[in-house]
Amino acid sequence: xxxxxxxxxxxxxxxxxxxxxxRMVMALMSEVWIQRDRQIVTEYLLETQGAVTRQEIxxxxxxxxxxxxxxxxxxxxxxxxxxxxxxxTQRSVSQILERAxxxxxAARATxx
Amino acid sequence: xxxLTRLDDGSLKEGxxxxxxxxxxxxxxxxILGAIQTFSSGTLRPMAAANFEENPQGRxxxxxxxxxxxAFSERERIAKARTVCEGxxxxxxxxxxQRYVAEENFNRGIPAIEERRAEFLAYDAxxxxxxxxTPEAGSLTLAExxxxxxxxxxxxxxxEPGGWDGYDLYGAxxxxxxxxxVFRKGGYAAVGIGDDIVGQRLKTIRQFPKDSYARIYxxxxxxxxxxxxxxxxxxxxxxxxxxxxxxxxxxxARMAARFGFPVHLKQADCATDTGExxxxxxxxxxxxxxHELPPKANRALFAELFRIMKPGADIVISDPPPFxxxxxxxxxxxxxxxxxxxxPFFSPVLHESLDAMLEEAGFEAVESYAIGQDQxxxxxxxxxxxxxxxxxxx
Ligand SMILES: C[S@@+](CC[C@H](N)C(=O)[O-])C[C@H]1O[C@@H](n2cnc3c(N)ncnc32)[C@H](O)[C@@H]1O
Numbered sequence: 001x002x003x004x005x006x007x008x009x010x011x012x013x014x015x016x017x018x019x020x021x022x023r024m025v026m027a028l029m030s031e032v033w034i035q036r037d038r039q040i041v042t043e044y045l046l047e048t049q050g051a052v053t054r055q056e057i058x059x060x061x062x063x064x065x066x067x068x069x070x071x072x073x074x075x076x077x078x079x080x081x082x083x084x085x086x087x088x089t090q091r092s093v094s095q096i097l098e099r100a101x102x103x104x105x106a107a108r109a110t111x112x
Numbered sequence: 113x114x115x116l117t118r119l120d121d122g123s124l125k126e127g128x129x130x131x132x133x134x135x136x137x138x139x140x141x142x143x144i145l146g147a148i149q150t151f152s153s154g155t156l157r158p159m160a161a162a163n164f165e166e167n168p169q170g171r172x173x174x175x176x177x178x179x180x181x182x183a184f185s186e187r188e189r190i191a192k193a194r195t196v197c198e199g200x201x202x203x204x205x206x207x208x209x210q211r212y213v214a215e216e217n218f219n220r221g222i223p224a225i226e227e228r229r230a231e232f233l234a235y236d237a238x239x240x241x242x243x244x245x246t247p248e249a250g251s252l253t254l255a256e257x258x259x260x261x262x263x264x265x266x267x268x269x270x271x272e273p274g275g276w277d278g279y280d281l282y283g284a285x286x287x288x289x290x291x292x293x294v295f296r297k298g299g300y301a302a303v304g305i306g307d308d309i310v311g312q313r314l315k316t317i318r319q320f321p322k323d324s325y326a327r328i329y330x331x332x333x334x335x336x337x338x339x340x341x342x343x344x345x346x347x348x349x350x351x352x353x354x355x356x357x358x359x360x361x362x363x364x365a366r367m368a369a370r371f372g373f374p375v376h377l378k379q380a381d382c383a384t385d386t387g388e389x390x391x392x393x394x395x396x397x398x399x400x401x402x403h404e405l406p407p408k409a410n411r412a413l414f415a416e417l418f419r420i421m422k423p424g425a426d427i428v429i430s431d432p433p434p435f436x437x438x439x440x441x442x443x444x445x446x447x448x449x450x451x452x453x454x455x456p457f458f459s460p461v462l463h464e465s466l467d468a469m470l471e472e473a474g475f476e477a478v479e480s481y482a483i484g485q486d487q488x489x490x491x492x493x494x495x496x497x498x499x500x501x502x503x504x505x506x
Contacts, residue, residue: 019208022212026148026212026216029144029148030141030144030145030216030220033140033141033144034136034137034144037136037139037140037143038136038140041136057136058136059133059136061133061139074143074144075150075151077144078144078147078148078150078151079147082152083151083156086156
């Protein structure tokens, strides 16, 4: 173990573990998305049928407009999380709006 | 590179209620992988390509790569270009996501299909009852004592645990999980972002020069996705396919019966012995095959295909483009699959020329060209001469 001292104590993992840390972040990202998808599905079923069972949520497959809405939300989520490293430097108004999955107003885009 | 095997489940079309589907957790866990891959290939990769072009060493190597008299060998150029790429944090992030998605296709996908095993088997049985899976429609010949080539047996292609035959539900996993939720978006290996791999197969089949074929053969046919496309373009043709994998062949035979087109499938090592008669086919198609064979096995395969083709018969090939046909940056991207997505023969084959191999085997009218973005699909086609030199002398 690399026990070189840092301000916050010994460096347990060492710089060579950065990929492992990224894998952990990615696993969490997937888990968060799965919850987010479940929430959208649950809200949809509640809105359209008033009550819902766990089985109905498990078995539900979004189609049509709902599937498109979820796909757009999912891509936005992926862009924001996986794109967090480039968000440090890609910081124009249009880049920020694009990452958020939003239209870039013409007036704004010219100002960047 | 995986092109497997998404014989579309028509019931998953928009608006229709699916008859078999993954759970919410299984579906969402794979869908997010598709979104990560889209971001990686669609946003990060063009940034990494631009960084490479802006790097003086990268630009120099790109010019050398395009030059008719390059200073460096192809292997040297790729090694140097890889070093340039690896100095770029965006490139490393992009490659990390590619590797992560390739691992997770199975880490997430296997549990997602396993938790639905009972439902899948019930669905599968119901589908079988509704279709005519009788042997008259086609045939399946397995060869239990077939010698599996030593170069093939230990490989977990594309990080697939246990290889093609490593898990009985791989067919279902691709058809109902990884296929629609991850691969459909393209952006992996040679497949460009947004590319439609079903459409690419059809476009490939249309490269056959004649209007009609009586008998067509596909070595390495896997789960018959390509033969299905052949049937839709040449419905009159009698279709024959062979593969090393019994699991893929069994799935393929079932799928062909369900989709209502007869095929004759055989387990065989096509590079050694197809088991087919001399001069018995009018056309041969190969799809995503040659990059999975060592160059030596490819040469043997072409000799064997030449033998079973009739004089004047056509061969059409779709495989990733050779390194010489793509940009320096894209060559690094393709080369990466060799070590990082368990494709041991990817680079050895992409350094070679299938054109030259076909000519060595005796084919004529050999030509190759791209029909899609990033030079993919890359088509190579040729013809067996009407009369071979030996026959002409006789
Ligand atoms: C990437 S898959 C492509 C499958 C199919 N052509 C398609 O378009 O879906 C390559 C296939 O080639 C098969 N294969 C590799 N070497 C072979 C050989 N020597 N003889 C027969 N099949 C082989 C593999 O088992 C695998 O199914």
